[in-house]
Amino acid sequence: MAVCTVYTVQPLNSSCSISSPTKTHMGFTPKQVFFYTSSGGKKTKSGRFRGGEITCSGDTIVIGLAADSGCGKSTFMRRLTSVFGGAASPPKGGNPDSNTLISDTTTVICLDDYHSLDRTGRKEKGVTALDPRANDFDLMYEQVKALKDGVAVEKPIYNHVSGLLDPPELIKPPKILVIEGLHPMYDQRVRDLLDFSIYLDISNEVKFAWKIQRDMAERGHSLESIKASIEARKPDFDAYIDPQKQYADAVIEVLPTQLIPDDNEGKVLRVKLIMKEGVKYFNPVYLFDEGSTISWIPCGRKLTCSYPGIKFAYGPDAYFGHEVSVLEMDGQFDRLDELIYVESHLSNISTKFYGEITQQMLKHADFPGSNNGTGLFQTIVGLKIRDLFEQIAANKASVPLEATKA
Numbered sequence: 040m041a042v043c044t045v046y047t048v049q050p051l052n053s054s055c056s057i058s059s060p061t062k063t064h065m066g067f068t069p070k071q072v073f074f075y076t077s078s079g080g081k082k083t084k085s086g087r088f089r090g091g092e093i094t095c096s097g098d099t100i101v102i103g104l105a106a107d108s109g110c111g112k113s114t115f116m117r118r119l120t121s122v123f124g125g126a127a128s129p130p131k132g133g134n135p136d137s138n139t140l141i142s143d144t145t146t147v148i149c150l151d152d153y154h155s156l157d158r159t160g161r162k163e164k165g166v167t168a169l170d171p172r173a174n175d176f177d178l179m180y181e182q183v184k185a186l187k188d189g190v191a192v193e194k195p196i197y198n199h200v201s202g203l204l205d206p207p208e209l210i211k212p213p214k215i216l217v218i219e220g221l222h223p224m225y226d227q228r229v230r231d232l233l234d235f236s237i238y239l240d241i242s243n244e245v246k247f248a249w250k251i252q253r254d255m256a257e258r259g260h261s262l263e264s265i266k267a268s269i270e271a272r273k274p275d276f277d278a279y280i281d282p283q284k285q286y287a288d289a290v291i292e293v294l295p296t297q298l299i300p301d302d303n304e305g306k307v308l309r310v311k312l313i314m315k316e317g318v319k320y321f322n323p324v325y326l327f328d329e330g331s332t333i334s335w336i337p338c339g340r341k342l343t344c345s346y347p348g349i350k351f352a353y354g355p356d357a358y359f360g361h362e363v364s365v366l367e368m369d370g371q372f373d374r375l376d377e378l379i380y381v382e383s384h385l386s387n388i389s390t391k392f393y394g395e396i397t398q399q400m401l402k403h404a405d406f407p408g409s410n411n412g413t414g415l416f417q418t419i420v421g422l423k424i425r426d427l428f429e430q431i432a433a434n435k436a437s438v439p440l441e442a443t444k445a
């Protein structure tokens with residue numbers, strides 16, 4: 040049997056349970072002591088505690104956000120962290136090229152940091168960053184699990200400027216850990232750690248329009264090089280990234296509008312929020328009447344709409360064999376303050392006060408997608424994640440109380 044040693048004392052963000060009544064250790068209550076057994080140089084988090092088995096689990100909830108590069112993950116993250124308040128910034132005094140964003144409640148880590156091959160390595164082996172062979176899923180699993188269990192980790196950094204793997208940075212367990220990137224749901228072990236998962240599903244036409252807007256207008260790339268880069272990624276995207284959407288609890292699907300016949304500009308968007316039924320702590324949003332099939336054109340006296348207008352739809356559906364509810368918005372808002380009219384017809388939105396969605400959207404009116412369903416649904420998913428976090432926290436807090444009562 041392995042010898043147990045007290046490795047660290049961590050009074051915060053951990054809850055430990057002991058299989059049989061036992062004494063406290065050095066004045067610390069069981070909740071304050073982490074035990075580790077040493078096996079093969081790895082530390083595991085269960086051991087003997089003065090005659091009783093002790094197991095610990097952290098209070099960190101883990102959210103997975105999957106999407107291809109340039110599909111709006113950063114924008115979504117900014118909306119999400121804003122729902123919790125406080126600004127998000129990279130670890131203080133750390134690597135200026137860190138991909139991590141830390142705020143009071145959330146830590147967002149980018150899964151590009153688990154690239155096992157750097158830019159040169161990928162080139163030599165002829166693999167893309169989307170290929171699982173270019174990523175270290177064992178380390179990803181170990182570190183996400185450790186953070187979920189309340190243990191800090193030294194996470195590698197993939198430097199997007201140099202294309203190299205930089206020395207690691209310390210990540211402490213936050214209240215909410217978001218793992219965003221290409222593969223949060225690819226490896227089943229990592230997937231099983233997720234309390235909630237989201238997939239941003241951007242159709243090829245829209246992805247192309249956004250890429251042109253960013254890489255051509257803002258980064259000076261040529262149209263040909265953008266087309267070539269999308270084409271080069273496509274086989275691996277189809278093989279390894281896209282299939283993850285079947286596991287997501289919520290999918291935001293972005294398509295060209297149906298309001299303009301044969302539109303190929305990609306400016307007006309049709310956006311669907313696909314919400315899985317039966318997910319613990321998550322009640323899908325609905326329009327007017329839960330479970331009914333609704334089509335709604337809100338334009339008129341209370342909502343100003345210029346061409347081509349706005350159309351909402353809601354109803355039950357099936358998605359990869361799962362029962363889902365789908366909320367859809369096609370078109371764009373002329374006046375964001377009038378969004379309150381739409382908000383007041385939505386239910387299960389997990390707001391804390393009347394108009395919170397409209398307030399969030401107005402606060403970030405300059406973010407991409409603020410005038411359409413992408414911004415609206417990202418904001419709603421942010422509020423649902425806050426609600427999920429609060430429910431899980433309340434549930435955990437009530438367990439010792441129940442035990443005391445018994």
Ligand SMILES: Nc1ncnc2c1ncn2[C@@H]1O[C@H](COP(=O)(O)OP(=O)(O)OP(=O)(O)O)[C@@H](O)[C@H]1O
Pocket residue numbers: 106107108109110111112113114115249250252253407408409413414
């Ligand atoms: N909802 C949106 N509406 C219109 N354009 C958008 C939207 N979301 C993102 N974009 C466009 O896509 C670009 C990339 O967005 P963002 O940085 O959020 O994506 P990302 O997935 O984090 O990208 P990367 O992984 O490459 O850093 C933006 O600069 C913008 O041009």
Ligand SMILES: O=C(CO)[C@H](O)[C@H](O)COP(=O)(O)O
Pocket residue numbers: 107108151158168169198199200202221
């Ligand atoms: O798909 C990506 C995720 O964002 C990047 O292409 C991947 O991380 C490689 O990065 P870079 O192009 O900076 O070497």
